[in-house]
Amino acid sequence: MPxxxxxxKAEAVPRSSASTALVLAGRALLRGRLQPVxxxxxxxxxxxxxxxxxSGAPRHDVGDAVILPAAVDMHVHLREPGGPAEAETIPTxxxxxxxxxxxxxxxxxxxxxxxxxxxSWQDKARLVEGRAAVDVLLFATPTVPRALPFLAxxxxxxxxxxxxTTGIEESPASSELPALWDRLAELRLPVSxxxxxxxxxxxxxxxxxxxxxxxxxxVAAEKAAxxxxxxxxxxxxxxxxxxxxxxxxxxxxxxxxxxxATAHHLxxxxxxxxxxxxxxxxxxxxxxxxxxxxxxxxxxxVPILASDHAPHPGSAKEVPxxxxxxxxxxxETGLPLLLAKVRSGDLDLKVLLSAxxxxxxxxxxxxxxxxxxxxxxxxxxxxxxKRSKVEGRSLxxxxxxxxxxxxxxxxxxxxxxxxxxIVEAGEYVGGPVGRVVRxxxxxxxxxxxxLPTG
Numbered sequence: 439m440p441x442x443x444x445x446x447k448a449e450a451v452p453r454s455s456a457s458t459a460l461v462l463a464g465r466a467l468l469r470g471r472l473q474p475v476x477x478x479x480x481x482x483x484x485x486x487x488x489x490x491x492x493s494g495a496p497r498h499d500v501g502d503a504v505i506l507p508a509a510v511d512m513h514v515h516l517r518e519p520g521g522p523a524e525a526e527t528i529p530t531x532x533x534x535x536x537x538x539x540x541x542x543x544x545x546x547x548x549x550x551x552x553x554x555x556x557x558s559w560q561d562k563a564r565l566v567e568g569r570a571a572v573d574v575l576l577f578a579t580p581t582v583p584r585a586l587p588f589l590a591x592x593x594x595x596x597x598x599x600x601x602x603t604t605g606i607e608e609s610p611a612s613s614e615l616p617a618l619w620d621r622l623a624e625l626r627l628p629v630s631x632x633x634x635x636x637x638x639x640x641x642x643x644x645x646x647x648x649x650x651x652x653x654x655x656x657v658a659a660e661k662a663a664x665x666x667x668x669x670x671x672x673x674x675x676x677x678x679x680x681x682x683x684x685x686x687x688x689x690x691x692x693x694x695x696x697x698x699a700t701a702h703h704l705x706x707x708x709x710x711x712x713x714x715x716x717x718x719x720x721x722x723x724x725x726x727x728x729x730x731x732x733x734x735x736x737x738x739x740v741p742i743l744a745s746d747h748a749p750h751p752g753s754a755k756e757v758p759x760x761x762x763x764x765x766x767x768x769x770e771t772g773l774p775l776l777l778a779k780v781r782s783g784d785l786d787l788k789v790l791l792s793a794x795x796x797x798x799x800x801x802x803x804x805x806x807x808x809x810x811x812x813x814x815x816x817x818x819x820x821x822x823x824k825r826s827k828v829e830g831r832s833l834x835x836x837x838x839x840x841x842x843x844x845x846x847x848x849x850x851x852x853x854x855x856x857x858x859x860i861v862e863a864g865e866y867v868g869g870p871v872g873r874v875v876r877x878x879x880x881x882x883x884x885x886x887x888x889l890p891t892g
Contacts, residue, residue, distance in 0.1 A: 456480035458493040460857050464500035464819065466809055467787055477505060479815040483856025487811055500819045500852070506791065507807050508541035508816040508853060509773050510798040512575070513630065513679055513698060513744035515604075515765065516543070518565050520550025524751045525837050526767075531747065532571040533866050534770035534834035539777075539850040541572050541816035542804060542875065543769065544630075544744075547579040547597050548605035554578060555585035559592055563874050570872030571860065575802055577630060580622060590625040594802065594876040598622075600663045601634035601655075603719045604748065604763050609636060615666055623674040628801060628877065630677045634720055635662035646759045649708040652721040657683055660720055668693035677801065680746050682723050684730040687739055696801055698742040701772040704732050706841060714755040714762030715841050718746070735793070736785055742801065743793040745772040749837035767835045771828055774847035781822045781848050803877030819852035834866075 459481040466475040468488070478493065480486040491497075516531040517523075535543050545562075547553035553562050553576060566574045575594030580586060589596075598618070599606040610618055612635075622629050638659035645651040664686055667676055678690055678697035690697045702718060707725040710716055722728070734740055748765025755762050773794055779785035791807075799807030805814050825846055830839035853861035860868025 456482050456484070456486065458486055458491070458495035461491045461493070461495050461497040462500070462505060462817065462819075462854075463497060464503050464505045466505045467791065468809065470788065472504065475505065475809075477809065477815070477817070479854075479857035483815055483858070485809065485811050485813050485815050488809060503819050503821040503851060505809070506539075506818045506820055507795040507809055507813075508818050508855075509539050509794040510542045510544075510802065510804065510807055511535065511540045511745050511747070511769055511772065512544035512677075512742065512798045512802060513546065513700075514543045514747040514769050515546050515548065515749075516747075517749070518549060519561065522751055523836065525754075526749045526835055528565055528574070529569050529571065529870065530834055530836055531769060532574070532872055534767075536571045536853055536855075536860050536866055536868065537834060537849070537864070538770035539773040539818045539820075539853060540769055541853070541855060542575060542799070542802070542806060543572060543747075544575045544577060544594065544802065546630075547577050548599070548603070550605065552579050552581070552605070553593070554580075555582045556588050559589060563592075566872065566874050569870050571866065571868055571870060572855065572872045573875045574872055575804075575875050575877075580618065583621075586621065586625060590627060592876070593627065595628035595630060596622055596625070597630045597632070599632045600666070601632060601636040601639075601659070601719075603632060604765055606632075612637075612666060615670075619670040619674055623671045626675070628675045628677055630679050631663075631667055632719075633663035633667060633678045633681075634659045635666070638662050644760055647708075647712055648710070648716040648722050651717055651759075652708040652723060655719065655721050657685070657723065657727070660686055661689070664689050667695060677742075679744070680720060681740075682720050682731065683727050684734050687731070687734050691739070696741060698744040698798075699731060699735055699740045700744055700746045701768055701775050702746075702766055702841060703728065704735055705775065711841065714757070714759050715766065715839060717755075717759065717762055717764050718748075718766055719764040736789065738786075738789045738792065740793060741797050743772065743776070743790070744798070745769045747772075749835050751837055752839050755839070766841045767833065767837055767839070770833050770835065771840060771842055771845075771847060774849045775828075775842060775845060777820060777822070777848035778825065778846045781825070803879045804875065805878075815854055815857040817854045818850040820848060821851050822848055824848065824851070
């Protein structure tokens with residue numbers, strides 16, 4: 439848990455030319471340690487300066503609470519269009535994101551219909567505008583070749599599924615990958631990959647538990663798919679979703695590729711539960727493998743944290759295991775679960791902020807994720823002395839359950855979007871102000887997954 443900071447005047451930085459609209463005072467992690475800070479936010483919603491502020495703007499002092507950059511979750515499934523409303527919608531999912539400290543979500547395209555062409559992109563954008571509580575970056579699937587030039591100018595990235603999963607029945611054959619990689623490299627957008635090789639699945643099994651699901655879609659399937667990614671053109675901005683093993687971490691780092699881990703793969707194993715609420719793709723791994731992945735994350739070896747938020751109605755998880763859909767809710771609980779690990783001393787705050795805020799924002803070309811002048815003032819206020827428990831029925835997602843039921847969390851007390859408060863005292867008080875965004879690589883191109891975070 440972060441301790442008290444020694445009082446010291448913060449270093450001032452250059453101001454913007456806009457007027458100061460708000461001064462947020464508290465503590466922040468600067469130059470590797472918590473210290474008192476005043477953050478000036480200008481009337482355009484950007485961070486104007488960090489240091490002693492002498493303007494007459496309204497001042498909000500959060501006391502010993504800690505001011506953090508809001509998180510970026512680059513892997514969520516909001517189930518619109520075509521998904522059951524009792525699982526999730528764009529309004530409910532983005533409000534859950536706001537409550538969980540996430541200011542931007544990367545929405546995946548495996549909806550009904552999938553986001554794959556001009557019409558489906560336009561329909562999806564209309565579902566976001568005027569309904570989303572936070573910003574949304576829309577991933578498209580590159581399955582309609584004639585639509586790729588249009589999508590390259592509109593979408594925020596592409597998602598490639600190398601194995602069947604929820605909403606995806608077919609995947610490209612290994613012989614098709616070189617041509618697909620070459621085509622996507624020309625479009626110069628981030629490409630997230632569901633990395634499992636279905637030819638390595640053990641089809642003789644009829645799984646009835648998470649442990650058997652792990653045997654059905656084994657680590658060898660992930661390894662084969664990651665090896666295929668490593669052979670892709672170096673100009674391609676590849677990112678491996680939901681990596682589950684330390685062997686995967688090492689191979690991706692050696693290949694210089696970006697990748698993520700999820701809270702459920704970091705904190706849960708295939709023995710954490712026995713029913714389909716713990717069924718995900720790729721599967722939860724053995725406890726030794728989970729523990730190794732967690733230790734790699736603690737050491738800062740996993741560049742990005744994402745939720746793979748994929749809720750299903752509770753009733754859908756109560757059918758026989760082999761017929762139940764894969765996926766768990768997580769956008770509202772992922773950051774709070776790991777903030778609780780910071781509080782307990784099991785995780786360094788700097789490691790968490792790099793993985794949850796800074797690196798995903800850089801990878802997606804967004805001026806977010808850092809306390810830095812010119813960045814959008816998407817900020818959190820966190821009181822590490824306040825704890826609570828996960829209760830599925832109290833989450834904003836209508837699915838009403840969580841695999842982390844009863845786990846300790848530290849939730850953001852306040853959340854600011856462009857300097858405007860959207861969460862107050864842990865309650866959502868904002869409006870549908872989120873918008874569709876896409877990468878702006880004038881901020882710097884993401885050539886290294888372990889980007890500097892100073």
